[in-house]
Amino acid sequence: MKGEWLWRLAKGLEFVGMVIVLAGLVASMSLGVGEDGLKSMAYSGYGLLWGGLIFLAGYAIERRIGAR
Numbered sequence: 001m002k003g004e005w006l007w008r009l010a011k012g013l014e015f016v017g018m019v020i021v022l023a024g025l026v027a028s029m030s031l032g033v034g035e036d037g038l039k040s041m042a043y044s045g046y047g048l049l050w051g052g053l054i055f056l057a058g059y060a061i062e063r064r065i066g067a068r
Contacts, residue, residue: 013058016058024048027043031043
C-alpha cells in the first residue's frame with residue numbers, strides 16, 4: 001500500500017510539473033505576441049524552472065521506489 005501511495009504522489013508531481021511548464025510557455029507566447037519580450041522570457045524561464053524541478057522531484061520519488 002505504501003508503494004502505491006508514493007507512486008501516485010510521484011505521478012501527481014510529474015503531472016503538476018508539466019502543467020506548470022505548459023502554463024509558463026502559454027503565458028510566454030501570449031506576452032510575446034503583445035511585444036513584451038523580456039517579460040515573456042521571464043515567464044518562460046520561471047515556468048521551465050519550477051515545473052522542471054517539481055517534475056524531477058516526482059521522477060526521483062518514482063525511481064526511489066523502483067517503479068521506473
